[in-house]
Amino acid sequence: MWPYGNVSWGQPVFYDPEGLLSTFPAATTCLFGVLAVWIWRRSPERAPLMLAIFGGGLIVLGLLVNPIFVINKRIWTSSFALLSSGVAAVALAALAIAARSTAVTRVLIPLRILGGNAIIAFIIATLFGRVYGAPLIGSGEARTSPAAWAPIAARSP
Secondary structure: EEEEOOOOOOOOOOOOOOOOOHHHHHHHHHHHHHEEEHHHOOOOOOHHHHHHHHHHHHHHHHHHHOOOOOOOOOOOOHHHHHHHHHHHHHHHHHHHHHHHHHHHHHHHHHHHHHHHHHHHHHHHHHHHHHHHEEEOOOOOEOOOOOHHHHHHHHHHO
């Protein structure tokens, strides 16, 4: 259980972001990725257009479902799964179209190298996380520690 919720009642609200109800939309997000690969393998020439249409439909569907199931990443709601899958499909289509042009291909070479070496990407992300979480000069408090949020939570009405 996570104690970082709304503190309007004077104490933290505990919730479970990895609960059973958030597992279904998370699995659906994964299955949308499988569907994108299936579309890509079936017709690679038309895949970017089909993924853009498919992704746009998912974005619209996610926004239409929003009044019923609010878009919320923390509990991975169905509307968030639809919206994020749609944005990912549109982004994949845009990058695929951009990668096919020779002018953009030269600019994307560093991204191709980084994408082909997931361990390097992980190490760079970890180093950035360590540097960002380092204590500020003179404060002795890390910027990303839960203790840094305690004064903010105490001030909330």
